[in-house]
Amino acid sequence: MFKKVFKTLLLLFLFAILALTVIAFVSYLRYSKWEEVELSKREIICTSDITQESSGEEGLGVVIEDKIKKFALSDTKTDFVVLTEDEMLYLFLENFTKEGDVKVEDICLKPSKGIWQLYLKTKYKKISLPWLVLDIVKDNIETAEVYVREVHLGDLEFPAFLETRVRDDLNRGISDGVIMLNENNFLGRRIDNIELLEDRVIFKGTR
Structure with a gap:
């Protein structure tokens, strides 16, 4: 029983880490694209x-x-x-x-x-x-x-x-x-x- 609970918690933890990593990576790509496009505008x-x-x-x-x-x-x-x-x-x-x-x-x-x-x-x-x-x-x-x-x-x-x-x-x-x-x-x-x-x-x- 303990092993099953531990395994479930471990999987949830790994999933959370993976989700946060994906979110951080997507945010970084979005920010980099924004920086490249936004700061090249003529009105800036x-x-x-x-x-x-x-x-x-x-x-x-x-x-x-x-x-x-x-x-x-x-x-x-x-x-x-x-x-x-x-x-x-x-x-x-x-x-x-x-x-x-x-x-x-x-x-x-x-x-x-x-x-x-x-x-x-x-x-x-x-x-x-x-x-x-x-x-x-x-x-x-x-x-x-x-x-x-x-x-x-x-x-x-x-x-x-x-x-x-x-x-x-x-x-x-x-x-x-x-x-x-x-x-x-x-x-x-x-x-x-x-x-x-x-x-x-x-x-x-x-x-």
């Missing part, structure tokens, strides 16, 4: 694209700084600052932490009206991790609120409980950042609206 730009341009990263930094200064020092009550997709990509690259065990290897953007997809390629110590994809959304109302709607690993979905936690943490960070920016009057203006477009972001500020 990556940090490698802006570093290869003649202006380079340093040139983008100067351009952004000049735009922010003009926005902050403008005499008009309401003014706007427009940042291109290249400039936003540069800001993402500069502001993601480069210290600690987790480092950002590459960042890509796929902008469209009302939703920007942000792709993050990270590594933990020397281990390269899958692409993390964030859907950053701005509703069609005048507000400075943008939020992360979905989080994926490539085209693979997170477990629901984990996605909710990651998404909530990211949205809390975005909200706190906008509040801090307005309360401390860093730009000399209050940011009233953020508009995500196909090739640029428009910030509306008032005094």
Whole structure:
């Protein structure tokens, strides 16, 4: 009797291992195909694209700084600052932490009206991790609120409980950042609206 039970449990264990192996292999093939196809799309730009341009990263930094200064020092009550997709990509690259065990290897953007997809390629110590994809959304109302709607690993979905936690943490960070920016009057203006477009972001500020 004991041998029969043991044999049954062993078979179930081996079947579970086999099933997990098959699932992992299929997921790997699916992710690899997604990575090959998705990142070759023309509408996606990556940090490698802006570093290869003649202006380079340093040139983008100067351009952004000049735009922010003009926005902050403008005499008009309401003014706007427009940042291109290249400039936003540069800001993402500069502001993601480069210290600690987790480092950002590459960042890509796929902008469209009302939703920007942000792709993050990270590594933990020397281990390269899958692409993390964030859907950053701005509703069609005048507000400075943008939020992360979905989080994926490539085209693979997170477990629901984990996605909710990651998404909530990211949205809390975005909200706190906008509040801090307005309360401390860093730009000399209050940011009233953020508009995500196909090739640029428009910030509306008032005094």
